[in-house]
Amino acid sequence: xxxxxxxxxxxxxxxxxxxxxxxxxxxxxxxxxxxxxxxxxxxxxxxxxxxxxxxxxxxxxxxxxxxxxxxxxxxxxxxxxxxxxxxxxxxxxxxxxxxxxxxxxxxxxxxxxxxxxxxxxxxxxxxxxxxxxxxxxxxxxxxxxxxxxxxxxxxxxxxxxxxxxxxxxxxxxxxxxxxxxx
Numbered sequence: 001x002x003x004x005x006x007x008x009x010x011x012x013x014x015x016x017x018x019x020x021x022x023x024x025x026x027x028x029x030x031x032x033x034x035x036x037x038x039x040x041x042x043x044x045x046x047x048x049x050x051x052x053x054x055x056x057x058x059x060x061x062x063x064x065x066x067x068x069x070x071x072x073x074x075x076x077x078x079x080x081x082x083x084x085x086x087x088x089x090x091x092x093x094x095x096x097x098x099x100x101x102x103x104x105x106x107x108x109x110x111x112x113x114x115x116x117x118x119x120x121x122x123x124x125x126x127x128x129x130x131x132x133x134x135x136x137x138x139x140x141x142x143x144x145x146x147x148x149x150x151x152x153x154x155x156x157x158x159x160x161x162x163x164x165x166x167x168x169x170x171x172x173x174x175x176x177x178x179x180x181x182x
Contacts, residue, residue, distance in 0.1 A: 035113045036105035037126050039079045044151055045072045046081070051154075051176030053087070056169065058136050066090065070154070070176055079103070111145055124149040134160050134171070144168065152178045 053068035071084040079101040087093045099108060106113050111128035119125055126147040134141045140163040148155040154176045159168040 035116045035126075037101055037108065037113055037116055038105050039074070039081075039101055041116075041124060041126065041149060042072075042081055042099065042101070043074060045149060045154055046074050047072060047181040048179040049154055049176035050179045051174060053172060053174050055172035068174055068176075069179075070174070108145070108147075111143075114144075119148075122150060123153070135162065139163060143171075151181075154178075 049070040049072070051068055051070070052065050054063055054065040056062075057064055067088045069086040069088065071082075071086065073082045073084075074080070075082065075098075081099045083097045083099055085093075085095050085097070101108055108126075108128050109130075111130040113126065113128050115125070115127045117125055124147075126149070128145045128147075130143050130145075132141060132143055133139060134143070142161045142163075144159040144161070146155070146157040146159070148157075155173060157173040158171045160171045161168045
């Protein structure tokens, strides 16, 4: 009789452990599927930033770095931010982009939010993906955009995975330090 009780207790422990493991796995999957961002996440970036752009030249296969500055302004109290890219050594390349967060917070422009998490160092990491074409051959690809945000640093990284490939290629990365807020 004692042996039967021991086996039953062991089975119950295995069932409880399996149930907790499955609940944790489901919660993790749902958290990734339901990842959202808000204008609050990007509002701390309003101001002037100094940094660099490092990008991959597909023709040579080499990385190239250059100074890159950024001015960020929020359009009123909307979910839109103007990113004015300033290249001190190549002013003809200066440009502006509008970063728009969807009403439900599940998209940045056409990029679907895949994850949002606070890193151990206190920075916020938001990853969004979209499909498109890239490269000298204009191949189908998935673009992964990683935004790393804090009050003093901001990084925007774009990785590419070409259709049929398993590896990601770092297309470019902007890395900034705060110059001044608002």
